[in-house]
Amino acid sequence: GVALRFGMFFADDSAHPNLIRSTAKRGVFGIPGRAAAFVSWVHIDDAAAAVVAALEAPAGLYNVAEPDPTVRGDHAAALAHAVGRKRLRLIPPKLARLGGVTLESLARSQRISSSKLTDATGWKPERSIVDAW
Numbered sequence: 001g002v003a004l005r006f007g008m009f010f011a012d013d014s015a016h017p018n019l020i021r022s023t024a025k026r027g028v029f030g031i032p033g034r035a036a037a038f039v040s041w042v043h044i045d046d047a048a049a050a051v052v053a054a055l056e057a058p059a060g061l062y063n064v065a066e067p068d069p070t071v072r073g074d075h076a077a078a079l080a081h082a083v084g085r086k087r088l089r090l091i092p093p094k095l096a097r098l099g100g101v102t103l104e105s106l107a108r109s110q111r112i113s114s115s116k117l118t119d120a121t122g123w124k125p126e127r128s129i130v131d132a133w
Contacts, residue, residue, distance in 0.1 A: 002054050006047055007040035007065035007112050010129050014044075021133075024079045029088040032096035035073030037109035040065040041129035050114075053123035062120070065112035070130045079133040 010017055023030035031039060042050075042065045050064040076088040096107035118124050 001059055002057050003061045004050060004054055004117075005061065005063050005112075007042040007063075007069070007110070009044055009047065010041045010127075010132065011044045012132065017132075021079070021083060024076075024083045024085065024088055027085060027089055029072065029076035029079060029090050031072060031075075031106055032091035032099070032103055033072050033093055033107035033109070035076070035090055036071050037107070038069045038111035039072050039075060040069040040110050040112035042066055042125065043127040043129065043132070046125040046127055050117060050123055050125070053117065053121040057117065057120045060116070060120070062117040063112045063114050064117060065114050065125065066128050067114075067125045068128060069111045069113075070128070075130055075133065078130045082133045 008016070020030040033039070046066070047064055054062060072090060076090060080086065080088045091107075093104075093107040096103040114123075114125055
């Protein structure tokens with residue numbers, strides 16, 4: 001069998017990125033963690049294409065994420081620019097721990113590579129989320 005593990009999903013008009021944009025307008029980057037910690041996303045169109053490509057993949061576990069995962073600080077800077085702010089405050093990891101297991105896991109550095117799926121099928125993610133903000 002084939003199992004796919006995805007980065008955080010991103011769609012231009014979905015609730016999750018819209019909530020993050022809304023929070024950014026108030027001066028905060030809505031994903032907890034250190035500025036130097038990686039966050040890996042995958043655009044839903046790239047995720048759908050990965051599922052189709054995986055139909056031809058050999059059995060195994062494959063990661064599916066954007067082409068070049070970026071650190072939170074770079075996402076925060078791009079998003080600040082998009083919403084007309086100089087910078088955004090980051091939610092510190094210590095505060096995320098107060099939010100329990102879910103927020104604490106979001107605060108971790110998560111640099112995901114899709115190279116194994118690319119090598120097996122030729123599929124490549126096309127969208128970098130830091131550019132989509």
